[in-house]
Amino acid sequence: MRIKKYVGKSEQEIMARIKEELGSSAIILNVKGIKSNWIFRLFQKDKIEITAAVDRETDQLNIDEKELELKVDQISHQLNNEKQENRTKEKMKDLIYNHLMNQEVEGEVATALLQGIDSLEDGCDIHDIIRIVYRNICQTIGTADKIDDVISKEDKPKVIFFIGPTGVGKTTSIAKLTADFSLRKQKKIALITADTYRIAAIDQLRTYAEILSVPLKVIYSTPELIEGIKQFNDQEFVFIDTAGRSHKNHEQLEELKEMLAMFPQKKVYLVLSATTKFKDLMSIITKYSALYDNYAIIITKTDETTSAGTIVNLKYYTNKSLSYVSFGQNVPDDIAVINGGEYAKMLLGSLGNE
Ligand SMILES: Nc1nc2c(ncn2[C@@H]2O[C@H](COP(=O)(O)OP(=O)(O)OP(=O)(O)O)[C@@H](O)[C@H]2O)c(=O)[nH]1
Ligand SMILES: [Mg+2]
Incomplete structure (x- = not known):
């Protein structure tokens, strides 16, 4: 405090x-x-x-002060000396605000990220300004809600659902995370696919399951899912792939809602693509929140967009925990746990280049 x-x-x-x-x-x-x-x-x-x-959320976030200095240094060095000397506090604030706008950070969010600059002295160092913004970004992003941290009362298995709109990268993200958990972390993990809308969807996950040598079950109904999870009680984790559902298809969403409601002990990840227009993302979020509210967010396809702002916008407006970021099609490499510091560095990285 x-x-x-x-x-x-x-x-x-x-x-x-x-x-x-x-x-x-x-x-x-x-x-x-x-x-x-x-x-x-x-x-x-x-x-x-x-x-x-x-x-003091920053304390909980464990921002390493030395690392912070290093990153702030890197960012502020990009603004060449001459530029720095001529910049007043207000000009710097405008520069950062405009930069955030270019990254498609929403106006309200950008203003929140600049909070605290006004109380600095007029002749303050550029470092101080960037330090404040950097911290604000880290604080807004918060700590990642990783699968490793999932706690369930019954020890085994931990049931993890992946839900979201069509084609955002649910199955690919599951494959990447399965590889990480089974190969690198040596966890016992099984897969279930409840996506039986398309034959290709089953084959897609089956291929990954075979490569990674993890068991896979295909289920066609909620009672089968309950039974399937029971049969996997020797596993530590069960990842459940679901069919992509349009947020405009009420019937599909109701079906998913009923399925989720059958499992009191679960963790749900809502998978969203960074390439979706922010307005559409908000309407997707509203629809999905109505069917299950306690989810964390996985953001995919960050490699396909030049505007990094979506991530901080999402966090600011939903206040849901962020978890993983997927940045390419390669299984298993193109996924990482979200890191506020790395994200801040990326968001501020090209500051002054506009
Ligand atoms: N560029 C890029 N492509 C991705 C990423 N994640 C997934 N994809 C691609 O997006 C396409 C759809 O991925 P899937 O994993 O099948 O998506 P899904 O959400 O399971 O799709 P449905 O099951 O049909 O709803 C595939 O071509 C993936 O390779 C990513 O982070 N970046
Ligand atoms: Mg899929």
Whole structure:
């Protein structure tokens, strides 16, 4: 927890500063009036002191300070010296804002990412500004919700569903993660496909299952799924592939909702493509949230878009945990656990090149 005292002329003025610097989640610990001594009282009014506190999410995120300095250094060095010297705080703020806009970060999100800059001194170092933005990005992205961290009351198996629109990369992501868990992490893992809409979909997962030597079951109904999971009780994880469902097809979504409702112990990953227009992503999210609300997000196809902003927009507007990022078609290599620092570096990477 970070605690800070603010002194000012009015409560409103101080509250505005607290909101700007600590964010809207800050809590007020104490408000008191400070009387000026008698000689000053002739010239100035009494002041107010407010003590505010905010949870230090950065501490939980474990941002390594040395690493942070290194990255901030790398980013600010890209802005050449001459550019740096001529930049006032306001100009720097505009530069970063415009850069975020170019990356298709939504305006409201960009403003939130710049929070805290206004309270820096006018002659502050460019490092300080970038440090603030970098931290804000890391904080917004949060910690990754990895499959490894899934806790279930019954020890085995941990049941993981992958759901999402058609063609976003659900099956490919499952193949990549299966390879990671079975080959690298040496976990016992089985696959189930509930995607029986297309014969090709079964073959696609079967091919991966054979290459990776993991058992696969094809199921055609929810009772079969329950039975299938039971039969895999010697496994640590069961990954379940589902058919892509258009968020506009109410019937398909209802079916999925009923299937998910049958499993109280589960983890659900909603797979979304970074190439989808942000407005469409939001409408997909609304539809999927109505059928199951407690999911984490996997973002695919980041290699196919030049605008990195989608990721931070998604997190900001959904407040769902992010988990993995998929950046190509190669199984098993093109997937990674999301990392706020890496993402911040990528988002700010070409700063000043516009
Ligand atoms: N460029 C790129 N292509 C990807 C990525 N992930 C998946 N793909 C490709 O996207 C296409 C669809 O992938 P699938 O894994 O079959 O998608 P799906 O969500 O299972 O599709 P349905 O089951 O039909 O809903 C394939 O050609 C994949 O190779 C990625 O991160 N980047
Ligand atoms: Mg599929």
